[in-house]
Amino acid sequence: SPKTEYSLTVYAIYSSLTGDSATITVQTAPLPQVSNFRVIEEGLFSLRLGWTPPLRKPNGFKLFIPRTKRPGFSYERLLPGDASSHVIDSLEEDKEYIISIYAVYPQGPSEQVSAMGKTLKLVQVKHFLVQNPTTDTVQARWASVRGATGYRLTWESPDGHIENINLGDTFNYYMIQGLHPGFEYTITINPIFGDSEGPITTAKVKTLESSAVQILKVSAVSTSAAVVSWNSVTGATGYRLAWGPTPEFVGRDRPRQLALNDSTTEYQLKNLAHDIEYVLTLYVLFGSVVGPGISATFRTSPLGYVSNFKVTSYTSTSIDVEWSPIVGATEYKLSWNTGIIKPQSRYLHHSVLFHRIKGLNPQSTYMITICAVYGNSEGPEISLSQLTAAVSDSGPIQAVREVKVVDIGVNSFTLSWKKTPGASSYKISWVPFIGGEEKSHVVSAASTTFTIQNLRESSAYKIQVSLTVGSSEGSPVLVTARTLDLPKVNGFVALNSKDNSIVLNWTRVADVSGYLLTWKHISETLGPSFTSYKISELLNGRTYIFTIRPLYGEVEGPISTVYQRIGKTLLKLYESLFGS
Incomplete structure (x- = not known):
């Protein structure tokens, strides 16, 4: 028999005699028992047990809870010899149990092995947070509950409307959607253990009145x-x-x-x-x-052009020029030539606002150009011309003083200057920065203002003012100015987007002759009284680009744009450029 003591005696036997005996005591080995017997999963009303079977396969296993530890409760189960785990259910929650097991062989049972396990307690969710409210959503987060098979999340509005959702055991986060702005909601959560529900945990949160930037x-x-x-x-x-x-x-x-x-x-x-x-x-x-x-x-601003660029004095071999500072310029590039020799240039520090050009030829016309330098970029050039004096000249005619642009319109500039004694007349000339026909006008010596008209909107011009004494003309004073932009359409929005139509609204622009509305490859010219327009036969779910320009006769004003997904909420231009 297994694990039994035996006395073994040996006698020496001779032909007619028996010799003395020798005796030893030995014990047979026990039957192989279960090893690594343990609780591998605790439930609310159950315990899952696992073990390592012995190398010698038994006929089966006997699993039981000793009655001495649980009066009035008994549990016995005979399991097959190839089993290595078993679930005991119908237990009580939050109770300690001692479970025993032994292997069954033809020779009898092995020694029993015991393990202790405790069923889970029906607990509530801890660390329940409801955060990041918007106008229609909140985020709920919680710590996982050991042994829970799921969670029930419930939310109730102030008017008593209740909604809930059952979530799996892997969830510890959920976004509640479809809420109303400015409402205080009661949010509850409780763990689920099979057919049983744990205690409720409650939190309150108020959705935002508005979740958009207003300004x-x-x-x-x-x-x-x-x-x-x-x-x-x-x-x-x-x-x-x-x-x-x-x-x-x-x-x-x-x-x-x-x-x-x-x-x-x-x-x-x-x-x-x-x-x-x-x-x-x-x-x-x-x-x-x-x-x-x-x-x-x-x-963004255009690269600035140098203003108030003028000749302050000249001789037969030199010309003095000066200009006003420009914000952001790192240097100034000053160039001059006669059209015969190669142009010469000099880069001047942004703090320098005056330069004397020396070594010039008498009675020669020089084209002098200046531009502001912005790092590695050069701004637009400003040019003027000056004739150097003859060697015998007694002195040059002085330049016009205090030349200013006193008024700027969409299509006009008004200039003013200080009256110069001895002047016969004043010559005003202007030309677009980008090039084009130069125009000029001569006014009397009594004049101190002049309005240049019929200019192009949103355009920069070079303007020169010089005085004449008899048949001689003095050095021109150069000023620069830019006409105003044409007004654009403001308040351009898309409203009432339906399955296949949309209504566009805008604010009326004064003095327009009409509006040019475009979408896809379609254009529609509307009268000046229009401030809204309905477009039909659009594709539901598709995003369209709608643009509008004010019309001033044959001239089109600046563009205004809106992006709209038909049947959906308004999309910002960002989503077209970067994706949603």
């Missing part, structure tokens, strides 16, 4: 930078700012975006391209949720 401003716009500012949004975890060229300027610069923390309400855009219209969109972030956005457009 978005662009200021301090220069040739390569702009400052964007906005009002903070309660509950926001951050902001996403995106900017890029509008459709008219695509290719001149690349779209960009960045994320900002919730304390930021101002940001400086840098490394912008000059003279480009940009659209920027600011989105509010609520955790991983991107809230509504607000858009604005702005245009």
Whole structure:
């Protein structure tokens, strides 16, 4: 028999005699027992047990809970010899149990092995957080409950409307959607253990009245930078700012975006391209949720041209020139030539506003050009011409003093200057910066103002004023100016988007002769009294680009653009440039 003591005696036997005996005591080995017997999973009303079977396969296993430990309760189960785990159910929650097992062989049972296990307690969810509210969503997070097979999440509005959802045991986060703005909601969660539900954990949260930025401003716009500012949004975890060229300027610069923390309400855009219209969109972030956005457009300044460039005096071998400073310039490039010899140039520090050009030839006409340098870029050039004096000349005719542009219109400039004693007349000439026909006009010696008319809108001009004494003309004084832009359409929005139609609204522009409305490859010319227009036969779910320009006779004003997905909510221009 296994694990039994035996006395073994040996006698020496001779032909007719028996010798003395020798005796030893030995014990047979025990039957192989179960090893690594343990509780591998605890449930609310169950325990899962596991073990390593002995190398010698038994006929079976006897699993039981000794009665002495649980009066009135008995559990016995005979399991097959190839079993290595078993679930005991119908237990009580939050109770300790001692479970025993032994292997069964033809020779009898092995020694029993015991393990202790405790069923789980029906507990509530801990660390339940409801956060990042928007106007229609909140985020719920919680710590996983050991042994739970799932969770029930419930939310109730102030008017008593209740909704809930059952979630699996792997969930510890859920976004509740479809809420109403400005409502306080009661959010509850309880763990589920099979057919039983644990205690409820409760939290309250109020959705935002508004989750969008209300004020978005662009200021301090220069040739390569702009400052964007906005009002903070309660509950926001951050902001996403995106900017890029509008459709008219695509290719001149690349779209960009960045994320900002919730304390930021101002940001400086840098490394912008000059003279480009940009659209920027600011989105509010609520955790991983991107809230509504607000858009604005702005245009960077063109590379500045040098103003008040003039000849202050000259001799037979030199010309003195001066000019006004320009913001952002790092240098000035001054060039001169007679049209016969190769042009000569000199780069001057941005603090230098005067230069004497020496070593010139008497009675020679020199073309003198200046431009501002911005790092590696050169701004537009300004040119004037000056005839050096003859060697015998007693002195040059002085230049007109205090030449100013006192009024700028869409199609006109008004100049003023100080009257010069002895002048016979004044000559005013002007030419577009980009080139074209130079025009001039002569006014009497009594005049101190002149209005240049019939200019092109949004255009820069070079203007020169010189005086004449008899048949001689003095050095011209150069000033520069840019006509105003034509007014653009403001308040251009898309409303009432239906399955296949949309209504566009805008604010009336004064003094227009009409509006040019375009979408896809279609254009519609509307009268000046229109402030809205309905477009039908559009494709549901498709995004369209709608543009409008004011018309001033044959001249088209600046463009205004809106992007709209038919049947959906309004899309900002950002989504067209960067994706949603």
